[in-house]
Amino acid sequence: METWRDWLEVLNGTGCAYFGHDPFSTAERLGDIVRLTLDAHETDSSPVIELSVDQIGTLVTGAQQDLQDFLSLAETWAEQDLPAHAAAVTAALARALDLVPTS
Numbered sequence: 001m002e003t004w005r006d007w008l009e010v011l012n013g014t015g016c017a018y019f020g021h022d023p024f025s026t027a028e029r030l031g032d033i034v035r036l037t038l039d040a041h042e043t044d045s046s047p048v049i050e051l052s053v054d055q056i057g058t059l060v061t062g063a064q065q066d067l068q069d070f071l072s073l074a075e076t077w078a079e080q081d082l083p084a085h086a087a088a089v090t091a092a093l094a095r096a097l098d099l100v101p102t103s
Contacts (some may be wrong), residue, residue, distance in 0.1 A: 001067065005098050007060045010034055011053060029053065067097050 009015025010027050011034070019025040023039035023046075034056045039046040074093055078086035094100065 002096055002098060004060070004063055004067065007056065007063075011057055011060065027056075068099055071097060071099055 003017070003020070006015060006017040007027070010017050010029050013029045017027040024041050025036070025038055026040045027034055027036050029035075032053055033050045034053060036049040036051070037046050038048070071090070071093055075086065075090040078089040082089060
């Protein structure tokens with residue numbers, strides 16, 4: 001979750017996304033498609049999935065909105081249940097999720 005912005009770099013063609021564990025799975029843009037490779041070290045035999053840039057863009061936008069909604073709900077919860085610490089909790093979550101706080 002904390003590296004969701006890597007997908008924005010995939011979409012604009014300036015970067016590659018990694019899934020953070022073995023096998024060495026990657027996502028990269030190739031023209032109008034994004035190729036998801038299960039194990040980039042096995043270039044000849046690794047399964048791949050190819051989706052359009054538009055499809056990935058829709059998925060990334062949805063994930064970003066889900067994370068923003070979660071942050072908003074967490075902020076409301078913190079304000080109700082941890083009023084003295086709400087700002088700090090919300091700011092910490094926003095940093096961890098690489099989002100802008102909602103207030």
